[in-house]
Amino acid sequence: MRKVLTAALVAAGMGVGGAAVAAEPLKIGLMGTLSGPPAVLGQHINDGFKLFVEQQGGKLGGRDVEIIVADDELKPDVALTKVKGLLERDKVDFVAGIVFSNILQAVFRPVTESETFLIGANAGTSTFAGKGCSPYFFSTSWQNDQIHEVMGKYAQDKGFKSAFLLTPNYQAGKDSVAGFKRHFKGEVVDEVYTKLGNLDFSAELAKIAAAKPEVVFTFMPGGMGVNLVKQFKQAGLDKNVTFLSAFTVDETTLPATKDDAVGLFSSSQWTPDLDNPANKAFVSAYEAKYGYVPSLYSSQGYDAAQLIDSAVKAVKGDLSDKKAVIAALRKADFASVRGDFKYNTNHFPIQDYYLVKAVKRADGKYATSVVEKVFDDYGDIYAAECSMK
Amino acid sequence: MTATLVAVQVLNGLQLGVLLFLVAAGLTLVFGVMDFINLAHGVQYMLGAYLAVTFYGLTGNFFAALVLALLAALAFGLLLEFVVFRHLYDRDHLDQVLATFGVILFLNEGVRIVWGAAPLSYPIPQLLQGTIPLIDGFGYPIYRVAMILSGLATAVLLWFLVTRTRVGMLVRAGATNPRMVSALGVDIRRLFMVVFGFGAMLAGFAGVMSGPILSVEPGMGDGVLILAFVVIVIGGIGSIRGAFVAALIIGLVDTLGRSFMTDIFKAFMAPAAANQVGPAIASMLIYLLMAGVLFFRPTGLFPATGR
Numbered sequence: 001m002r003k004v005l006t007a008a009l010v011a012a013g014m015g016v017g018g019a020a021v022a023a024e025p026l027k028i029g030l031m032g033t034l035s036g037p038p039a040v041l042g043q044h045i046n047d048g049f050k051l052f053v054e055q056q057g058g059k060l061g062g063r064d065v066e067i068i069v070a071d072d073e074l075k076p077d078v079a080l081t082k083v084k085g086l087l088e089r090d091k092v093d094f095v096a097g098i099v100f101s102n103i104l105q106a107v108f109r110p111v112t113e114s115e116t117f118l119i120g121a122n123a124g125t126s127t128f129a130g131k132g133c134s135p136y137f138f139s140t141s142w143q144n145d146q147i148h149e150v151m152g153k154y155a156q157d158k159g160f161k162s163a164f165l166l167t168p169n170y171q172a173g174k175d176s177v178a179g180f181k182r183h184f185k186g187e188v189v190d191e192v193y194t195k196l197g198n199l200d201f202s203a204e205l206a207k208i209a210a211a212k213p214e215v216v217f218t219f220m221p222g223g224m225g226v227n228l229v230k231q232f233k234q235a236g237l238d239k240n241v242t243f244l245s246a247f248t249v250d251e252t253t254l255p256a257t258k259d260d261a262v263g264l265f266s267s268s269q270w271t272p273d274l275d276n277p278a279n280k281a282f283v284s285a286y287e288a289k290y291g292y293v294p295s296l297y298s299s300q301g302y303d304a305a306q307l308i309d310s311a312v313k314a315v316k317g318d319l320s321d322k323k324a325v326i327a328a329l330r331k332a333d334f335a336s337v338r339g340d341f342k343y344n345t346n347h348f349p350i351q352d353y354y355l356v357k358a359v360k361r362a363d364g365k366y367a368t369s370v371v372e373k374v375f376d377d378y379g380d381i382y383a384a385e386c387s388m389k
Numbered sequence: 390m391t392a393t394l395v396a397v398q399v400l401n402g403l404q405l406g407v408l409l410f411l412v413a414a415g416l417t418l419v420f421g422v423m424d425f426i427n428l429a430h431g432v433q434y435m436l437g438a439y440l441a442v443t444f445y446g447l448t449g450n451f452f453a454a455l456v457l458a459l460l461a462a463l464a465f466g467l468l469l470e471f472v473v474f475r476h477l478y479d480r481d482h483l484d485q486v487l488a489t490f491g492v493i494l495f496l497n498e499g500v501r502i503v504w505g506a507a508p509l510s511y512p513i514p515q516l517l518q519g520t521i522p523l524i525d526g527f528g529y530p531i532y533r534v535a536m537i538l539s540g541l542a543t544a545v546l547l548w549f550l551v552t553r554t555r556v557g558m559l560v561r562a563g564a565t566n567p568r569m570v571s572a573l574g575v576d577i578r579r580l581f582m583v584v585f586g587f588g589a590m591l592a593g594f595a596g597v598m599s600g601p602i603l604s605v606e607p608g609m610g611d612g613v614l615i616l617a618f619v620v621i622v623i624g625g626i627g628s629i630r631g632a633f634v635a636a637l638i639i640g641l642v643d644t645l646g647r648s649f650m651t652d653i654f655k656a657f658m659a660p661a662a663a664n665q666v667g668p669a670i671a672s673m674l675i676y677l678l679m680a681g682v683l684f685f686r687p688t689g690l691f692p693a694t695g696r
Contacts (some may be wrong), residue, residue, distance in 0.1 A: 034506075107622070195671075199603050222508070223508045226606075230510065231602055234513070256508040258512075
């Protein structure tokens, strides 16, 4: 028995010819936050990713796919251990997913330095868009600032004079304020930073009421956003103050906020009703399979699978020439569900951004819907600092 | 910073306070009477909210959901006591912490499997919708007033139960000297079970009441649990009166700190610096307060006598 095993191992070790490569499945480590309150984000990305793989009959670029799901638990140290397992034990060809910026920061170097392809389906920290960019990293989402910039730009274009900014007291919250202010030149009447994970916004809402701003801009991901939206509505503030938000009103929170969120604004590069054939097919297949409305996170997961598919196809399943794979990924040769999509020099997308609004659809479900385009073919400001050309 | 704004914030502080009291009351009873550290108490708060989501889905009526969720929370609390906690009373605190922490992990994950990871909710009942206008264009939600009132009513009920009934007398005696109570022929195990079930129900009640204003999601009880521990440490372990006073103090200090700390710092600092320092200090305030109380009164503000 042992002899047979050894022989098999030796054979496997030597079998690096084209045939053996094609026979082996393409290994993808799908890493995301799948426990705790933010688990819903990881779930949306994974569902989107798996949907595309399933539509291709379990293959990407003609090769069978083995997906290894890893839960980072939103702990950088756990993420690091697990990603090392993916790289060293499982020897994955791609790592995809990554919901949160601090997790991306933990796994970015180990993955890219091992010359494994990292497909970011959500987090887009400024470091990796600028000086720390890597040829092995590709994002199918955005650079963090851009979503916030959309709101600042919109507020500026509409001539709003005063804004009240409300974000959690951590780095991403401060980045969002910076992103908003980049285009908004009106008066910021107050900036309030709440504790991360804050449950009750009654104190902050009273301050908003007293400050009487024209708009309130907020970045309250997950359950915080649900609480804020419900309480904002309950206090009746929606009648006098325009609610602009980022990562607060989307399909992950709408099932909880329901009517309270209808009419509130958010920004996104994608919505379920975005009018292009790829998106229509994606949304109907997604809703049929999972029974809930996809979010921008789902679309990013789906596009991540599409991106890998396009590149593997372009190199005919042979990933040994890394430069060729990078060149193929760089082309982004697939029909993104968001429509226009191409890569900037730093491997972040150049795409359109929209002002979106929460609506109740005819079937009684809640979704975001495009109101107007705010940026056309917009790249991030950090690309200039990236050494890749 | 007008007087109205301060008044609104005081109301907000009271509302947070009574919510904390509902959770802390059960915790302090269990801790005080049984000398049992129950980290899983926050999970019972979460379960109350989730049960209300389910019962609201079935009945479509908030009050029916409230009653059913309370009964289910009580039943679940008793079940937990029977299956897990009963075996831990004689173990030391470290074992209790480990085991009840395990229950937190288990139930947080269980809730995610049963109800999904996405936040859920149910609406405010028709009867309590609407606002009381206070500041121009801003109303104080009637529901929050109802929360304050229901919390105060519960406090009165508890006071009555603890000081004026036989069970209450046994509970007080149990908190002071459980062995003696047992020696006098009281079935202390059954007393424990009653206290435990009642505490679980109170936490469940807080969860049900929070559902319409907060998102119902896995892990929602964890933050509340920490605050509830701060409350019982400040109030004095085992003391309902202490828990009540401490909960209101914590609610007010936290809310007023969050509202006005940054503005206070702005009076003598650059706005950018105040924006850095203010929120940091505000989120530390209650812990500073706890440290202060522990320093000057190590047994809390209203220690249960005899301990």
